[in-house]
Amino acid sequence: MLKVVVIDANAISRNLLTSVLVSGGHDVVGDATTSPAGIASMIKLRPQLVCIDIGEPNDAGLEKLDAVRTGLPKALVFLVSGKIDPATVQLALERGVHGFIVKPFNGATVLTSIRNTIVKVARQHRATPNTEDNAG
Secondary structure, three states: OOEEEEEOOOHHHHHHHHHHHHHOOOEEEEEEOOOHHHHHHHHHOOOOEEEEOOOOOOHHHHHHHHHHHHHOOOOEEEEEEOOOOHHHHHHHHHOOOOEEEEOOOOHHHHHHHHHHHHHHHHHHHHHOOOHHHHOO
């Protein structure tokens, strides 16, 4: 289905989320820690979907999110966290996050959330007129 990378400082969380995604038919092409080098290596893989736990939603965490959005402007980005409060949701949405995955993971919920987001983005894309076709 989609090429996915998982970025999380916790190896157990990375492995669990990878298992959920693979069981849902996704192609997990890489995983890494949230270090700048780890994020850079994941960007080079050109995934279509990124699942990232930025840690605390402070300046350092949000910079990680910004790095992913800058390096992969067309990728769907899901914020992974054990604590997602309204302020974090707002900050993440402002930075281009498409969806949220809450720890501890529920496999069915994760896959449904991703599927629903893909459908939503596809509908938005189809509803947006292509300005290049209308130029001229």
